Amino acid sequence: DGGITQSPKYLFRKEGQNVTLSCEQNLNHDAMYWYRQDPGQGLRLIYYSQIVNDFQKGDIAEGYSVSREKKESFPLTVTSAQKNPTAFYLCASRAPGKGYGYTFGSGTRLTVV
Amino acid sequence: AQTVTQSQPEMSVQEAETVTLSCTYDTSESDYYLFWYKQPPSRQMILVIRQEAYKQQNATENRFSVNFQKAAKSFSLKISDSQLGDAAMYFCALRKGETSGSRLTFGEGTQLTVNP
Numbered sequence: 662d663g664g665i666t667q668s669p670k671y672l673f674r675k676e677g678q679n680v681t682l683s684c685e686q687n688l689n690h691d692a693m694y695w696y697r698q699d700p701g702q703g704l705r706l707i708y709y710s711q712i713v714n715d716f717q718k719g720d721i722a723e724g725y726s727v728s729r730e731k732k733e734s735f736p737l738t739v740t741s742a743q744k745n746p747t748a749f750y751l752c753a754s755r756a757p758g759k760g761y762g763y764t765f766g767s768g769t770r771l772t773v774v
Numbered sequence: 775a776q777t778v779t780q781s782q783p784e785m786s787v788q789e790a791e792t793v794t795l796s797c798t799y800d801t802s803e804s805d806y807y808l809f810w811y812k813q814p815p816s817r818q819m820i821l822v823i824r825q826e827a828y829k830q831q832n833a834t835e836n837r838f839s840v841n842f843q844k845a846a847k848s849f850s851l852k853i854s855d856s857q858l859g860d861a862a863m864y865f866c867a868l869r870k871g872e873t874s875g876s877r878l879t880f881g882e883g884t885q886l887t888v889n890p
Binding site: 692694696701702703704705706709711719749751753755762763765767768 | 778780783807809811816817818819821824865867869876877878879880881882883
């Protein structure tokens with residue numbers, strides 16, 4: 662079955678460390694997105710990519726980095742420059758054409774210890 | 775810039791009753807799409823319903839329907855015959871048309887409780 666796989670489901674990071682969250686899709690979607698979700702808040706866009714080897718900053722890109730070397734993969738690195746990284750991270754992709762919503766992964770819960 | 779506002783942080787409904795969740799938005803675009811997503815305790819985001827701004831007819835999906843008021847920039851979700859499985863966080867979202875980029879902007883969410 663087609664879908665989006667995020668791993669790991671839970672991730673613990675020590676302060677000062679970089680960590681990478683994985684997002685893989687087999688839907689053949691061009692566009693992929695990373696969102697951050699904090700308690701009591703909606704989803705905020707971190708980065709997005711509409712095509713391989715291209716990506717754009719979202720609203721809260723500081724302290725994060727991404728790459729898009731393959732259509733299927735859009736990993737997110739949370740760097741030590743991100744001051745408050747504890748959050749729930751959601752990856753999504755979208756089929757081309759108007760009117761389509763996103764397909765979401767099941768998310769990664771990142772906790773700084 | 776586009777914004778989405780959900781003014782009801784929490785709502786509750788009795789099983790089998792009807793509830794309406796409110797959403798207002800602001801955009802300068804004429805071509806856009808509106809969505810309602812459901813996030814149950816599993817935290818998986820599930821698309822509930824979508825509406826094209828150019829369509830006057832309100833979208834309906836089984837027990838879920840919307841009241842789209844374009845001039846008022848309002849997009850409420852009505853859930854009829856509420857079921858225990860409807861309990862979740864509901865997010866309203868807006869996306870510009872294809873030629874203007876495709877990012878979704880979300881509201882803050884409404885936590886819906888269904889009482890047996």
